[in-house]
Amino acid sequence: MEIHRFEKLWFGASLLLIVVLIATIVYGAVGPGVAMVDDSGGTVEPSNLTASENFREPGVYEAQDGGYDVYVRAQQFSFQPGSSSPIRVPADTEITFYVTSSDVTHGFNVVGTNVNTMVIPGQVAEITVNFDEPGTYRIACNEYCGAAHHAMEGTIEVVPRSQYELQSQGVTDQ
Ligand code: CUA
Numbered sequence: 035m036e037i038h039r040f041e042k043l044w045f046g047a048s049l050l051l052i053v054v055l056i057a058t059i060v061y062g063a064v065g066p067g068v069a070m071v072d073d074s075g076g077t078v079e080p081s082n083l084t085a086s087e088n089f090r091e092p093g094v095y096e097a098q099d100g101g102y103d104v105y106v107r108a109q110q111f112s113f114q115p116g117s118s119s120p121i122r123v124p125a126d127t128e129i130t131f132y133v134t135s136s137d138v139t140h141g142f143n144v145v146g147t148n149v150n151t152m153v154i155p156g157q158v159a160e161i162t163v164n165f166d167e168p169g170t171y172r173i174a175c176n177e178y179c180g181a182a183h184h185a186m187e188g189t190i191e192v193v194p195r196s197q198y199e200l201q202s203q204g205v206t207d208q
Contacts, residue, residue, distance in 0.1 A: 066148070068148075072160075073157070074160050075088060075132055075134075075157065075158030075159055075160035076088040076158050077156050077157055077158065078134055078156060078157075078158055079156070080134075080135065080136050080137070080155040080156050081136070083107060083134060083136060088132070088158055089105060089132060089134060089158055090103075090105045090132075091105065092105050092106055092107045092114045092115055093105060093115060094115070094121060094122065094123060097128075097130065099128065100127070100128070101127055101128030101129060101130060102123055102124070102127060102128075102129050102130070103129075103130050103132065104121055104123065104129060104130070104131045104132070105132045106121070106131060106132065106133040106134075106142065107133075107134060107135070107136055108133060108134070108135045108136075108140040108142060108153045108175065108186075109135065109136045109137050109140075110137050110138065110179055110180050110182070110186075111175070111179065111180065111182040111183065111185055111186040112186060112188070113142070113173055113175075113186070113187075113188035115188075116173050116188025116189060116190070117186075117187065117188045117189075120170075120188070120189040120190060120191045121173075121188070121189070121190045121191070122190075122191045122193060122198070123165065123190065123191075123192055123193075123198070124192070124193060124194070124197075124198035124199070125165050125166065125167065125168045125192050125193065125194055125195055125198075126164065126165075126166065126195050127164065127165075127195060127198075128162060128163075128164055129162065129163050129164065129165065130160060130161070130162045130163075131149070131159075131160070131161045131162075131163070132158050132159070132160055133151065133153050133158070133159045133161070134153060134154075134155070134156075134157065134158045134159065135153045135154065135155040136155065137155060137179075138155065138179050138180065139152060139153065139154050139155065139177050139179065140152075140153040140175045140177050140179050140186065141153060141174070141175045141176035141177040142159065142161075142173065142175070143173065143174045143175075143176045144163070144171050144172070144173055144190060145171065145172040145173070145174055146171065146172075147163065147165075147171065149161055149163050150176070152177060153177070165190075165192040167192065168192045168193055168194050169192055170189060170190070170191055170192075171189070171190040171191075171192060172187060172188070172189060172190075173187055173188035173189065173190060174186075174187050175187065
């Protein structure tokens with residue numbers, strides 16, 4: 035049977051597309067590490083977030099490995115900390131966010147970065163990030179959570195590491 039030249043061409047092109055599609059997914063998972071948020075953060079009681087070991091009073095804590103742990107509570111319609119006061123962290127440092135919700139499902143997206151997770155009541159989303167550039171980053175909620183969803187946002191202030199260490203020692207307490 036004779037197969038037309040163009041038919042062979044399109045057959046080859048569609049096979050190539052499938053291979054490229056699979057390759058991009060594999061690259062995303064293995065290269066930049068695109069993944070679903072796993073259950074490493076554990077679970078909490080939404081009405082009493084600090085009842086279990088894996089969530090602390092919302093705030094920034096020094097971690098044992100020289101990084102920082104940031105515990106964030108999302109609720110209609112703010113991030114604590116983040117909304118009324120910015121989250122201050124140093125640049126070039128491993129920052130681990132632990133984010134959970136005390137009411138409904140929210141989102142936690144650091145705009146312009148790949149930090150983006152769903153925040154599900156009862157579940158602690160754990161994300162580790164290293165901000166290379168000092169600056170002000172915006173946090174947005176990108177899951178519809180009620181009437182003021184559009185106004186639910188916060189701020190992260192990333193300061194140079196040297197500056198941050200001074201401040202955390204209380205030299206320039208604000
Ligand atoms: Cu919280 Cu939308």
